[in-house]
Amino acid sequence: MKKWLLTLCMVLALAACKEEKKEETQANADNKPVIKIGAVLPLTGDNSVVGTAVKFGALAAIEDKAKGNLKYHYEAVFEDNQQQPAKTATATNKLIMMDKANMVLSFTTGIGRVVAPLAENAKILHMCSTLEDENATPMGKTSFFQGPTLQTYRQLVFKALQQEKVSKLALLAANVGVACSGTEKLAEALKAKGMETKVECFNPSDLDFRFVIQKYQAQGFNHFYIQFWPPQSNILLRQLSENNVTPNHIFGSGIDVDTDTSLYNGIHCFGGNSGTPEFINRLMEEYHINNVYMAASAYDLISLAIDAFENVEDVNNIDEILAYIKAYATRKCLSGDCKLLNNGFIANKAEWRTYKDGKPVFLGD
Amino acid sequence: MLLHLLLNTLIVGAGYGLMAMAFRLMYSVSPFFNMTLGAVAALGAYASYGLISLCGLPMWFGVIGAIAICALFSYFLEAGIYTPMRNHGASSMVLMVASLGVYTIFESVILLVFGPQYQNLGSIHSAVTVHLGFASIPLVQALTIVAFFVCFGFLNYLLHHTFIGLKIRAVNDSASLANTIGMKNNQIILLVSVLTGIVLGVDGVLIGYDTGMTPTMGFNLLFKGMIGAIIGGLANLRGAFFGALFLALAENIGVLIFASEWRDLIAFVIFITFLSLRPQGIFQKKGN
Amino acid sequence: MEYLINLAILFGIYSMLALSLNMLIGMGGLVSLAQAAFYGIGAYATAIGMTSLGFGFFTTIILGIIINAVIAFVVGKILARFQGDYYAIVSAGLSIIVFSILQNWKSVTHGPLGIFGIGKPEIGSYAFYSNTAFLGLVAVFTVALYVLYQWINKSSFGRVLKALREDEKLTQSMGYKTKHYKSVIFVLSAALSGIAGAFFASYIAFIDPSSFQLKEGIFLFTIIIVGGLSSALGSIVGALILISLPEVLRFIGLPYETAAQLQQMIYGAMLLLMMIFKPQGLFGKYRM
Known part of the structure; x- marks a missing residue:
């Protein structure tokens, strides 16, 4: 019992002494x-x-x-x-x-x-x-x-899809916040413009998308739109790559947020609010x-x-x-x-x- | 599509199956729902991450080190917590709740030390693939399938063709009788905890290289493995092996017909249905 | 002071939940981890009832009780096939199933978008807008629940319940239909949790499925483990301790990561230490 307590205390001490990140605002010098x-x-x-x-x-x-x-x-x-x-x-x-x-x-x-x-x-x-x-x-x-706004966003996505000459698009989204419903609305808007679309949403605990990717590939979908945050976005990109989906066939929202930007080479990324490079x-x-x-x-x-x-x-x-x-x-x-x-x-x-x-x-x- | 279904079932089932076999093995000598098995597997992933990515050790060294750490962790949990509690007369319910407490502590320690971020040991660029004709899969997935079969074979051999295995099965059949005839039950249980730790360590490391790791990975993996073990029948190892595959198959069929959102629901509905209608699982007890 | 009133409202809601769960686990000996499911169903009944159907708060409480009673009746029957720790594991599975439904049945629950704009209770022309008034209403219901708990505890129904908790076969042999008793307490416990859910929905004015996952059920379980099984006072004390804990940590001034992880660690440690040293809880009268 004592051993555990000791280990626990050591871990806490370690964590508490972690390097202070620069997060406090500067002192009120002029009062x-x-x-x-x-x-x-x-x-x-x-x-x-x-x-x-x-x-x-x-x-x-x-x-x-x-x-x-x-x-x-x-x-x-x-x-x-x-x-x-x-x-x-x-x-x-x-x-x-x-x-x-x-x-x-x-x-x-x-x-x-x-x-x-x-x-x-x-x-x-x-x-x-x-x-x-x-x-x-x-x-x-x-x-x-x-x-x-969703309208601005949708127009931009459509522009990209037209450039890549996409006619069939599989849309995958996380079942979090508005990601799923927003993606469904996007799919409907694209359908209205003549595209064939399928939407599927995933729970946040889901870490395995391989089979779903294969399922849509079997139905002739070679272009994917994904709306996820990390960690699922990272996993999904890997698994898309594993299944030979080329980067320019991937359209993602909110995904390019990792330091390892080599993951995103050639992928179409959308979303605002990240600011300038x-x-x-x-x-x-x-x-x-x-x-x-x-x-x-x-x-x-x-x-x-x-x-x-x-x-x-x-x-x-x-x-x-x-x-x-x-x-x-x-x-x-x-x-x-x-x-x-x-x-x-x-x-x-x-x-x-x-x-x-x-x-x-x-x-x- | 069918081939993809079977292949994916094999890969996913292998991941669940290692946990299922470990769960079954541990349950056979220490019959309670041990939540910390998920912690041991997660430790496999994080320990290898720590050794390889953070400390810069070479890969094989890190992997073996991680598995050893898992075995030790499993041993200390059993020796330090569960065995003393069991000897003081704790019921399986009490042990389960205690293990839940330990798991919660473990998860928060991992969060403190490694942060909530997702990590992956493998690199997206250097993925070696194994070509199978109709598909090619990353090496780590092929290794998972191999590990699954090897573990099954090894544990089967151990249980049925060695003296140690005989002792383990004796404790499983009747702990009190085994005690009466002079077997040191506690030692057997500790040995099994080490074995379980090794299997879980392997599972954790493989997952760490494949889908990657998050601090909460252990709980979900545990439940899937547990469901697999139970629907296959807790009576023998074969049950865990096939139960896990069955679970993976059912999930995949569900994904094929419905959508991924319902994956968890399907798994648990099957679980409860099996428990209600056929509590002994797919394989009846045939004397191991 | 205002801040304390807000905390007190949450304390009241969790006390109600703890009391209802303690009826089930403490008096009835049925260890269920599924309480969050009924809490959630009650909350959604109020949310949907008030926003889409235009009902008043108290009407939605009755609506929630009816829905919960029906679902609990079915769920209770499924669970009744299991004993002890299997009961707990299956209840965990059911909790996950209900969460899955809340998350994915978007036409009714709006899924992860949640339901917002939930109004406050009204009696005649008076609306409980101020937090103090809302607290008063919560307090009234909490006290009523406390009294109800004690009344059941001392009634012959309660005595039979406690008898079957200790030895079901013996109680059956004395002529009591234990299945009915278990069913009744399960339904009652679920309905009362739904009332707490109604207050939660109205207070926060926005709900989404994330508040009603398995970990909430485990949290409620921790409350009564700490406070004491089969004790009304224990339920209140347990709720007080576990609601105050994050606030205490907040004001000590630790960095957020440490505070959140420390909180989780303490919850886990409480479960573990209680199981080792005092399995019946601080004020409890029943050991699992």
């Missing part, structure tokens, strides 16, 4: 009044890889803004929700009530829907980084969501992470929020803040041409790129 930017993100658990990317996107925005001459000192407070609604509610309440956060950042519409009413009741700003259907019901009076490199180097998925929209949202706080009379007056954001949300942003739509959704570009020798080559937007 300016502090504005707290709260964020509820999946920092552990299944989606932690993406949640961590969003976190560092936000921190990068604060860091960049701090280089200018600001009225306030901005401090980030992060809470982990493991992408679960119950934990999100507790974490958001903690940020609002105990940390007195001036705004809350969240990630994906599902979680945003938990945060939105809480933020609205507390009359504080809520921003959500997402890749969603712009027709989704507005979440709350104080909420803004940012991402590419310079931004991607910077985050990877500065924060020692290998995934920057959705970091760019987080960067844009936080930058916008900071601009709002800096330019209103009273940071505690939510109406002033909302008015500023509605006026200035449409602008050039890292995710490319941000545009505020009527229902509080800030639409940005969708991107189409491939990789050559491990380096991204932009094909269109």
